[in-house]
Amino acid sequence: xxxxxNSELPEVKRLQEIMAKLRDRESGCPWDVQQTMESxxxxxxEEAYEVADAxxxxxxxxxxxxLGDLLFQVVFYSRIA
Numbered sequence: 787x788x789x790x791x792n793s794e795l796p797e798v799k800r801l802q803e804i805m806a807k808l809r810d811r812e813s814g815c816p817w818d819v820q821q822t823m824e825s826x827x828x829x830x831x832e833e834a835y836e837v838a839d840a841x842x843x844x845x846x847x848x849x850x851x852x853l854g855d856l857l858f859q860v861v862f863y864s865r866i867a
Contacts, residue, residue: 801858805865823866830859 808818833856840848 805861809865
């Protein structure tokens with residue numbers, strides 16, 4: 787069985803790298819650096835509603851896009867943690 791770190795999807799690894807750059811205290815995005823779990827909750831709720839709306843509309847490309855946005859939120863929280 788492979789180590790979990792070796793089996794990561796390249797896209798997920800890239801997303802983690804992007805978030806690391808955004809959260810870098812010296813060269814990252816000021817807005818991203820100052821965020822906390824508490825400050826992100828309203829955005830996460832908004833993204834969850836957008837996922838639900840896309841599912842209700844039944845548009846696969848919209849569902850995929852909205853799930854990507856929600857995944858980004860999860861990676862954001864993971865980076866903060």
